[in-house]
Amino acid sequence: MYFKNAIAAAIIITPSFVSSYAIAAEVLTRDNGAPVGDNQNSQTAGPNGPTLLQDVQLIQKLQRFDRERIPERVVHARGTGAHGVFTPSADISNLTIAQLFKPGTQTPVFVRFSSVVHGNHSPETLRDPRGFATKFYTQEGNWDLVGNNFPTFFIRDAIKFPDMVHAFKPSPKTNLGDMSRTFDFFQHIPESTRTLTELLSNNGTPVSYRFMDGNGVHAYKFVNAQGQVHYVKFHWKSLQGIKNLTPKEVPVVQGQDFSHMTTDLVNSINRGEFPKWDLYVQVITPEDLNKFDFNPLDATKIWPNVPSQKIGQMVLNKNVDNYFQETEQVAMAPSNIVPGIEPSEDRLLQGRLFSYADTQIYRIGTNGLSLPINRPVTKVNNGNQDGSMNINHTTSDVNYEPSAREPRPQANHARYSVMPLTGTTQQVKIQKEQNFKQAGDLYRSFSVSDRKDLIQNFGGALAGADEQAKYKIASFLYKADPEYGAGVAKVAKADVNRVKAMAEQLED
Numbered sequence: 284m285y286f287k288n289a290i291a292a293a294i295i296i297t298p299s300f301v302s303s304y305a306i307a308a309e310v311l312t313r314d315n316g317a318p319v320g321d322n323q324n325s326q327t328a329g330p331n332g333p334t335l336l337q338d339v340q341l342i343q344k345l346q347r348f349d350r351e352r353i354p355e356r357v358v359h360a361r362g363t364g365a366h367g368v369f370t371p372s373a374d375i376s377n378l379t380i381a382q383l384f385k386p387g388t389q390t391p392v393f394v395r396f397s398s399v400v401h402g403n404h405s406p407e408t409l410r411d412p413r414g415f416a417t418k419f420y421t422q423e424g425n426w427d428l429v430g431n432n433f434p435t436f437f438i439r440d441a442i443k444f445p446d447m448v449h450a451f452k453p454s455p456k457t458n459l460g461d462m463s464r465t466f467d468f469f470q471h472i473p474e475s476t477r478t479l480t481e482l483l484s485n486n487g488t489p490v491s492y493r494f495m496d497g498n499g500v501h502a503y504k505f506v507n508a509q510g511q512v513h514y515v516k517f518h519w520k521s522l523q524g525i526k527n528l529t530p531k532e533v534p535v536v537q538g539q540d541f542s543h544m545t546t547d548l549v550n551s552i553n554r555g556e557f558p559k560w561d562l563y564v565q566v567i568t569p570e571d572l573n574k575f576d577f578n579p580l581d582a583t584k585i586w587p588n589v590p591s592q593k594i595g596q597m598v599l600n601k602n603v604d605n606y607f608q609e610t611e612q613v614a615m616a617p618s619n620i621v622p623g624i625e626p627s628e629d630r631l632l633q634g635r636l637f638s639y640a641d642t643q644i645y646r647i648g649t650n651g652l653s654l655p656i657n658r659p660v661t662k663v664n665n666g667n668q669d670g671s672m673n674i675n676h677t678t679s680d681v682n683y684e685p686s687a688r689e690p691r692p693q694a695n696h697a698r699y700s701v702m703p704l705t706g707t708t709q710q711v712k713i714q715k716e717q718n719f720k721q722a723g724d725l726y727r728s729f730s731v732s733d734r735k736d737l738i739q740n741f742g743g744a745l746a747g748a749d750e751q752a753k754y755k756i757a758s759f760l761y762k763a764d765p766e767y768g769a770g771v772a773k774v775a776k777a778d779v780n781r782v783k784a785m786a787e788q789l790e791d
């Protein structure tokens with residue numbers, strides 16, 4: 284009878300009955316599907332008595348509210364996502380068997396842009412690298428290209444990553460952001476000089492996500508049908524161009540809209556102005572690796588003289604319908620690779636192959652890859668089973684492989700490529716560090732006004748560093764480019780002659 288009434292209510296609430304509703308409304312229910320009788324007044328013991336535990340609607344509503352948050356990402360917490368499509372523009376079957384690059388293919392994508400250090404809901408104006416992570420839902424499984432707007436990274440070995448993030452994040456004692464802690468760390472990391480230059484330049488404060496490039500940063504491997512390997516770097520080039528905020532514009536924009544990057548992306552897609560990026564790739568052979576005066580598998584380096592070829596285009600054409608289910612629950616991971624694309628031996632990337640999937644098992648759970656935003660368009664067919672929140676209804680009793688009853692054949696084309704190895708295990712830093720040259724090249728590539736902004740930003744930040752850190756870091760910048768180092772030293776109120784003398788002691 285009650286159920287019958289509920290259905291009736293859904294049908295009979297019409298404009299004449301409830302004047303503010305234009306269409307028939309569906310009845311309010313609890314999570315068990317049962318209709319709710321009163322959602323405005325808790326059940327109490329008489330007019331003056333306590334609230335009753337038996338009001339299951341009240342209890343469930345509070346319980347669900349109490350659990351609304353999942354752990355925020357340990358980095359890249361503040362993000363914005365959008366859907367789109369990737370279309371290849373060149374036949375690169377000589378380089379890779381990756382199905383998404385086959386001419387005529389169209390691959391749905393989901394992109395999540397982000398800032399890095401600051402928490403969810405932090406102002407998007409805050410200086411940071413920006414994440415540019417793309418999930419390609421290919422016909423051979425999901426491939427995630429988890430990149431940044433900067434083409435290089437601060438460190439080259441994953442073992443330094445937790446310390447670096449701790450040094451960037453607010454103090455564990457005061458919860459205040461404190462650049463002197465950051466510089467205390469980075470005075471020991473000369474390989475960070477190029478990426479710190481990016482960060483303290485106006486590239487650290489983009490106008491919006493549409494107006495920035497993306498970079499895979501690491502070298503990856505393309506593998507072709509013959510099993511031949513090429514090392515490649517990926518780059519997204521914004522067809523909207525590059526636009527950054529100047530230091531004067533930042534507080535103005537922040538005062539008007541501290542979500543300015545999200546606002547711009549969402550509004551432009553809603554207006555039908557769909558942002559586009561071309562995907563470029565740089566390619567070298569394994570034999571080329573030793574021909575550089577730096578290590579091309581070092582994530583603190585770009586490949587300056589290697590030509591780029593355009594291999595496709597991405598357009599973002601749909602905003603998310605549900606921010607939490609799509610943008611918050613998406614799990615981007617460098618370990619999500621597909622046949623034809625493999626990680627290189629880059630030591631930073633090797634650590635990332637473990638870290639993302641690991642944090643995601645904690646953040647969204649063991650079965651997080653079954654969520655609609657994460658599951659592939661292909662069928663998942665293996666013996667992985669059970670675990671918390673499992674929604675994969677399997678009916679087979681063969682949860683092992685090999686099996687004659689239910690064979691799950693392996694795909695020969697998906698075997699990992701092979702590489703020759705010699706030597707012993709070791710814990711030794713890389714050869715050919717070349718910590719400063721590319722930082723100087725980057726500085727000299729900036730316009731005069733961008734150089735001035737960089738010097739003011741860097742010098743202003745460095746002024747608050749401890750004495751030793753101030754001089755060490757200024758000497759790194761001086762080594763990169765004397766004009767740059769001297770300019771920053773002056774703003775930071777450091778003795779330029781001392782900085783110069785320290786720079787002369789540094790190896791190239």
Ligand code: HEM
Pocket residue numbers: 355356357358359362395396397413414415416429430431436440441442444498499500501582613614615631632634635638639642643646
């Ligand atoms: C060893 C070095 C690194 C480690 C251990 C690391 C670790 C992490 C972790 C744990 C997350 C959170 C993932 C999640 O909760 O879903 C994350 C997010 C992210 N990282 Fe890294 N990271 C490293 C280096 C890098 C580099 C070099 C890049 C750029 C090429 C990068 C780009 C990103 C992006 C874009 C996200 C956000 C992904 C999203 O939007 O969901 N990270 N990183």
